[in-house]
Amino acid sequence: MRSFAGASELTPSQLREAPVHWPRPSVLDVSIQALPGVGPKLAEAAAEAGLATVGDLLYRVPHSYRDRADVRDLASLEPGEEATVMVEVVGSQPRPFRKRGGLSILTAKVADESGSARATWFNQPWLADKLIPGTALLLVGSRDKRGLRVSAHEILATAGGEEGSPRTNTPARPQDSPPPLQRPADGVPPGIHTTGLVPVHSATEALKPQRIREWAWQACQWASNAIEGLPAEIRARRSLAGAGDAIRAAHFPENEDELATARERLAFEELFLHQAILATRKRTHRIARPAPRFGKPGEMVGRWIDSLPFELTRDQLGALDDVDADLDRGEPMQRLLMGEVGSGKTVVAVYAMLRALEAGFQAVLMAPTETLAEQHAITLGRLLAAEATPFALLSGATPAAVRKRALDQLASGELGLIVGTHALIEPTVRFARLGLSVVDEQHRFGVEQRRALDAKGVEGMAPHVLHMTATPIPRTLSLTAYGDLDTTALRQLPAGRMPVETSLVGEDERAGAYEFVRERLREGRQAFVVCPLVAESDKFPGKAAEVEAERLRLGELREFSVGVLHGQMPSAQKAEAMRAFAAGETDVLVATTVIEVGIDVANATVMVIEGAERFGVSQLHQLRGRVGRGEHASQCLLFAEEAGELARKRLRAVAGERDGFKLAEVDLGLRGEGEILGTRQHGLPRFAVASLPEDMAVLIAAREEILALLRSHGSLEDPALGPLLDAARRRFGAGAADPIPL
Ligand code: ADP
Numbered sequence: 178m179r180s181f182a183g184a185s186e187l188t189p190s191q192l193r194e195a196p197v198h199w200p201r202p203s204v205l206d207v208s209i210q211a212l213p214g215v216g217p218k219l220a221e222a223a224a225e226a227g228l229a230t231v232g233d234l235l236y237r238v239p240h241s242y243r244d245r246a247d248v249r250d251l252a253s254l255e256p257g258e259e260a261t262v263m264v265e266v267v268g269s270q271p272r273p274f275r276k277r278g279g280l281s282i283l284t285a286k287v288a289d290e291s292g293s294a295r296a297t298w299f300n301q302p303w304l305a306d307k308l309i310p311g312t313a314l315l316l317v318g319s320r321d322k323r324g325l326r327v328s329a330h331e332i333l334a335t336a337g338g339e340e341g342s343p344r345t346n347t348p349a350r351p352q353d354s355p356p357p358l359q360r361p362a363d364g365v366p367p368g369i370h371t372t373g374l375v376p377v378h379s380a381t382e383a384l385k386p387q388r389i390r391e392w393a394w395q396a397c398q399w400a401s402n403a404i405e406g407l408p409a410e411i412r413a414r415r416s417l418a419g420a421g422d423a424i425r426a427a428h429f430p431e432n433e434d435e436l437a438t439a440r441e442r443l444a445f446e447e448l449f450l451h452q453a454i455l456a457t458r459k460r461t462h463r464i465a466r467p468a469p470r471f472g473k474p475g476e477m478v479g480r481w482i483d484s485l486p487f488e489l490t491r492d493q494l495g496a497l498d499d500v501d502a503d504l505d506r507g508e509p510m511q512r513l514l515m516g517e518v519g520s521g522k523t524v525v526a527v528y529a530m531l532r533a534l535e536a537g538f539q540a541v542l543m544a545p546t547e548t549l550a551e552q553h554a555i556t557l558g559r560l561l562a563a564e565a566t567p568f569a570l571l572s573g574a575t576p577a578a579v580r581k582r583a584l585d586q587l588a589s590g591e592l593g594l595i596v597g598t599h600a601l602i603e604p605t606v607r608f609a610r611l612g613l614s615v616v617d618e619q620h621r622f623g624v625e626q627r628r629a630l631d632a633k634g635v636e637g638m639a640p641h642v643l644h645m646t647a648t649p650i651p652r653t654l655s656l657t658a659y660g661d662l663d664t665t666a667l668r669q670l671p672a673g674r675m676p677v678e679t680s681l682v683g684e685d686e687r688a689g690a691y692e693f694v695r696e697r698l699r700e701g702r703q704a705f706v707v708c709p710l711v712a713e714s715d716k717f718p719g720k721a722a723e724v725e726a727e728r729l730r731l732g733e734l735r736e737f738s739v740g741v742l743h744g745q746m747p748s749a750q751k752a753e754a755m756r757a758f759a760a761g762e763t764d765v766l767v768a769t770t771v772i773e774v775g776i777d778v779a780n781a782t783v784m785v786i787e788g789a790e791r792f793g794v795s796q797l798h799q800l801r802g803r804v805g806r807g808e809h810a811s812q813c814l815l816f817a818e819e820a821g822e823l824a825r826k827r828l829r830a831v832a833g834e835r836d837g838f839k840l841a842e843v844d845l846g847l848r849g850e851g852e853i854l855g856t857r858q859h860g861l862p863r864f865a866v867a868s869l870p871e872d873m874a875v876l877i878a879a880r881e882e883i884l885a886l887l888r889s890h891g892s893l894e895d896p897a898l899g900p901l902l903d904a905a906r907r908r909f910g911a912g913a914a915d916p917i918p919l
């Protein structure tokens with residue numbers, strides 16, 4: 178690569194000789210129809226595959242490479258071995274023939290200096306005309322008893338030898354940029370399909386790899402028009418190759434080293450530009466509307482913390498510091514507070530709400546369901562008991578009179594705190610001075626709902642927002658998909674929580690496992706049995722739980738009292754089942770995932786999960802959080818009848834890892850390995866070269882560089898940063914820098 182950036186200064190003569198590019202980014206927008214041999218029909222198929230322009234081709238780097246570095250002697254091939262050979266057609270002109278069944282076969286005698294062999298092509302009868310004796314060929318094929326079975330070929334020179342065959346192991350590579358907008362030379366040099374590191378681009382039904390490879394080769398002649406989005410200083414300091422050269426080398430590398438250098442630059446650039454977009458988005462959103470400054474925490478919240486019946490954990494104290502800093506910045510807080518159920522998020526939320534109150538503003542806590550809102554109201558009542566701070570609960574179930582009173586008091590400013598469901602975002606709910614909102618389980622609200630709450634702030638101001646989630650979001654995701662939120666994690670569980678020992682139990686150990694459960698029950702403990710939803714009972718998901726409960730009552734657990742809990746039961750019956758279990762009247766609760774939230778029974782120490790392979794990693798982790806809440810050691814037993822290898826890996830990860838965040842990261846890695854779709858559902862952007870979570874270190878480095886640029890330049894719009902944002906917007910879409918609604 179010629180424009181490799183180094184720290185050394187160039188001498189005047191080196192400078193004179195250095196290749197000077199005058200990139201014209203508009204060339205990247207030229208339709209691929211500009212390439213020789215691409216008509217409207219092919220162009221349409223290409224556009225469907227996302228390859229509409231020269232730029233699309235350049236940035237669609239190969240997903241892998243076949244190493245054809247060695248052109249081998251025919252005689253040296255072992256049976257079964259696949260290799261590239263350079264040969265000449267000898268003997269007489271071949272003639273195709275058909276076998277019974279319609280397979281067309283063409284064989285030709287070929288030879289190099291080491292010997293000769295019979296080469297066979299299937300279903301390409303038209304080649305016969307081209308295989309005139311004397312024609313030089315590059316063949317990729319595998320050796321078998323009969324000769325060489327050809328899987329790819331290139332004609333190097335026709336008999337008589339006009340084209341001049343390269344007796345070299347690597348093909349000529351696209352090097353110099355032709356004058357912009359002039360068509361590259363027709364034809365592609367021989368060897369690109371059969372020698373050296375042969376690039377493999379993702380193909381489609383209509384576009385075979387060979388065709389895309391030829392297009393890529395042609396497009397590469399325009400590669401020096403790629404926008405150099407990396408500031409020169411960063412490129413020099415990190416020794417990163419130039420944009421055009423890296424693209425060319427990624428498509429057609431001379432060797433492994435060059436390939437690694439090229440891909441390193443491209444991966445860094447992708448993550449860097451993506452972080453640039455996120456940073457810009459975050460800024461745009463935050464400076465659109467200012468937020469009230471709450472100043473420093475005062476006496477009232479200090480008294481409140483002292484009144485709590487427990488010591489805050491180190492993570493909780495850290496979260497309060499984060500919140501304090503956010504609330505005094507004049508920009509709206511947009512913080513995501515992550516922590517498993519029971520990690521003490523509500524304490525942090527109440528703290529933020531009290532800070533609003535103290536600063537003379539109102540605060541709201543919104544939860545996705547009535548049950549959760551009610552639970553929050555109970556927790557709030559407990560936590561605010563010492564100060565006797567008034568608050569109201571607003572949900573669909575709130576009686577009209579109570580509702581009216583609450584709305585009047587909110588509008589007048591008499592009432593400072595309110596907890597509720599999405600009933601809170603209705604237009605009739607008006608605040609006198611809303612300064613802060615807490616959104617619990619934020620992913621369960623739509624963009625519109627969160628925006629509606631945001632719009633209820635003081636005229637011209639945005640309220641501060643604290644988002645909460647019990648789903649651990651791995652760092653890879655929080656830095657990319659959620660890159661515009663600041664994050665705080667509560668990893669430490671409050672004192673007194675016992676770790677849950679988790680094991681994967683084989684079907685042959687089932688009897689022993691139930692003996693273990695019975696022992697715990699005889700000691701006076703309680704147990705959960707969780708059943709997955711099964712396909713046949715989709716219409717009635719509770720059925721699996723009812724059937725299993727009946728089975729256990731008659732079988733393994735006949736000495737004990739067994740209750741059932743599932744989503745289809747009437748509310749009163751559900752409440753009764755929970756009450757009976759909490760009171761210890763039932764020993765065992767057979768349930769669907771409804772127990773994920775809301776049940777807190779310290780005496781329950783065993784959880785059996787049936788069909789564990791049907792649950793997600795995070796879900797299993799949440800489920801087992803229902804045990805280990807008291808003084809006794811707790812166990813979680815995972816049964817998985819029909820788990821495949823990948824599912825087993827995930828279950829072993831759950832058994833081996835207690836940290837929900839690490840587990841989420843492992844899960845993301847395994848999903849990436851197993852199914853691209855899963856990764857996308859997780860919200861990870863898809864990068865062409867970078868791959869996450871493997872490139873985590875590069876991601877962090879790229880992010881640091883962007884943060885440093887923001888510190889030193891104030892904004893990425895600074896002209897001194899050159900076309901950085903242009904490059905970023907081009908890469909990640911035109912609207913990519915619009916503020917996203919939070
Ligand atoms: P989350 O909202 O994260 O599920 P909560 O805030 O509801 O968790 O806390 C769960 C329980 O733990 C509550 O009863 C709460 O009062 C208690 N708790 C919170 N923080 C602590 C702490 N530092 N030490 C002991 N108990 C705590």
Ligand code: MG
Pocket residue numbers: 518519522523
């Ligand atoms: Mg909670």
